[in-house]
Amino acid sequence: MSETAQLKIGDKTFELPVIEGTEGEKAIDISKLRDQSGYVTLDIGYKNTGATKSAITFLDGEKGILKYRGYSIEQLAENASFIEVAYLLIYGELPKEQELADFQYQISRHTLVHEDMKKFFDGFPSKSHPMGQLSSLIGALAAFNPESLKPGLSAGEVNLEIMKLLAKMSTVVSWIYKKSLGHPVVYPQNKYDYVTNFLYMTFAERTEDYKVDRVVVDVMNKLLILHADHEQNCSTSTVRIVGSSDANLYASISAGISALWGPLHGGANQAVIEMLEKIKNDGGDTDKWIAKAKDKNDPFRLMGFGHRVYKNFDPRAKIIKKACDDILEKLGINDEVLEIAKKLEEVALKDPYFVERKLYPNVDFYSGIIYRALGFPTEMFTVLFALGRLPGWIAQWKEMKANKEPIGRPRQIYTGDTDREYKDIKER
Numbered sequence: 269m270s271e272t273a274q275l276k277i278g279d280k281t282f283e284l285p286v287i288e289g290t291e292g293e294k295a296i297d298i299s300k301l302r303d304q305s306g307y308v309t310l311d312i313g314y315k316n317t318g319a320t321k322s323a324i325t326f327l328d329g330e331k332g333i334l335k336y337r338g339y340s341i342e343q344l345a346e347n348a349s350f351i352e353v354a355y356l357l358i359y360g361e362l363p364k365e366q367e368l369a370d371f372q373y374q375i376s377r378h379t380l381v382h383e384d385m386k387k388f389f390d391g392f393p394s395k396s397h398p399m400g401q402l403s404s405l406i407g408a409l410a411a412f413n414p415e416s417l418k419p420g421l422s423a424g425e426v427n428l429e430i431m432k433l434l435a436k437m438s439t440v441v442s443w444i445y446k447k448s449l450g451h452p453v454v455y456p457q458n459k460y461d462y463v464t465n466f467l468y469m470t471f472a473e474r475t476e477d478y479k480v481d482r483v484v485v486d487v488m489n490k491l492l493i494l495h496a497d498h499e500q501n502c503s504t505s506t507v508r509i510v511g512s513s514d515a516n517l518y519a520s521i522s523a524g525i526s527a528l529w530g531p532l533h534g535g536a537n538q539a540v541i542e543m544l545e546k547i548k549n550d551g552g553d554t555d556k557w558i559a560k561a562k563d564k565n566d567p568f569r570l571m572g573f574g575h576r577v578y579k580n581f582d583p584r585a586k587i588i589k590k591a592c593d594d595i596l597e598k599l600g601i602n603d604e605v606l607e608i609a610k611k612l613e614e615v616a617l618k619d620p621y622f623v624e625r626k627l628y629p630n631v632d633f634y635s636g637i638i639y640r641a642l643g644f645p646t647e648m649f650t651v652l653f654a655l656g657r658l659p660g661w662i663a664q665w666k667e668m669k670a671n672k673e674p675i676g677r678p679r680q681i682y683t684g685d686t687d688r689e690y691k692d693i694k695e696r
């Protein structure tokens with residue numbers, strides 16, 4: 269007999285089915301609640317509400333566990349390449365050698381972006397935020413792939429759009445970086461793998477030969493893997509709900525990029541470095557800034573700390589922190605803000621305010637220090653988060669489509685004025 273939940277409203281009792289996931293999570297299925305009782309539920313911020321059933325990513329916030337398609341993030345970060353993890357997220361299995369080679373080949377056939385896209389790109393002010401450029405350019409790709417707007421695309425047609433998007437986003441990200449320097453873009457080299465090609469387009473110059481450092485390729489693979497998916501976070505939920513209206517893939521991903529931009533979400537990696545720089549320039553007094561973060565009258569928050577789901581260490585933060593030490597040592601970089609970050613973490617993890625609220629470093633706390641060591645400007649950090657999250661967004665969008673989910677349309681509780689009579693403007 270499967271478990272049920274009973275909801276008593278007045279003198280009526282409603283029996284609601286309970287569903288259980290493969291990792292033992294349980295949910296009360298309220299999909300028929302309004303029809304049966306006339307009531308809806310209210311859960312502002314969806315802290316207690318599951319929006320879907322998904323087989324892509326599992327995370328346990330209490331235990332600090334993260335798995336993509338059943339593989340732990342620790343195993344994948346240690347052993348896999350980013351493009352291998354992208355395949356795993358999108359198709360559900362780790363690729364065999366030939367499958368991976370075909371996937372990489374397919375993507376490399378689409379790394380060129382239509383030259384007319386440069387007309388949009390050149391129109392951005394040189395100091396415009398990279399996330400605004402990225403969201404606009406990815407949305408604009410639909411204009412250059414009108415076949416993607418056709419309703420009822422076949423699986424093969426959807427797959428072609430996925431290849432194009434994976435390929436072109438890395439090219440567009442490198443364009444945005446070049447624009448921040450006022451340098452000309454560098455074209456892709458199809459002989460390179462995905463991450464090497466991205467780094468080549470980003471850091472090579474037209475004026476001389478450039479060899480991508482293997483050390484940088486390895487840490488970039490790891491960072492992109494760690495950002496690749498994270499179940500129903502703000503930007504992924506955005507991608508799913510936009511896609512649920514049958515909007516095309518480019519429009520759905522463009523919306524996800526905009527959601528990720530916010531400093532409470534992906535924009536936190538930029539905000540962390542800006543915060544660490546501010547603390548450094550203020551003399552490095554971490555106690556003063558911890559006190560500000562705790563002060564309810566002070567809007568300052570410890571960026572990179574806390575998480576909606578993780579009430580334990582974000583497993584990604586642990587891996588990134590170690591990668592931080594490794595890459596700075598390998599590159600011979602001594603970054604003062606790393607020491608400030610470590611001091612903040614040490615103090616916060618002993619402070620009752622953070623301990624009681626289960627606030628730990630999240631994925632954004634250390635990632636910016638690595639990006640900076642690799643040579644990226646702070647404003648590019650969230651764009652790099654988006655590049656890493658792209659296969660996860662695609663996988664989630666594809667799953668929502670495959671499951672033929674209905675258009676997302678939450679209900680509300682109205683609290684505004686009722687029954688008012690219109691007054692002529694002279695009488696107001």
Ligand code: SDX
Binds near residue numbers: 561569575625630
């Ligand atoms: C990402 O969802 C995902 O999976 C996202 C992500 C992904 O991979 O997609 O993991 C990526 O977005 C990571 C989070 C990056 N954001 C930041 O680092 C910004 C700083 N953190 C916070 O603003 C906050 O922790 C959130 C937004 C991440 C989570 O907010 P919640 O779950 O809504 O929690 P809350 O704001 O209700 O905070 C609970 C309490 C509050 O205090 P009280 O009202 O209980 O007294 O903790 C406090 C908050 O004031 N608090 C903080 C804090 N974060 C929460 N106080 C100081 N500094 C902080 N960073």
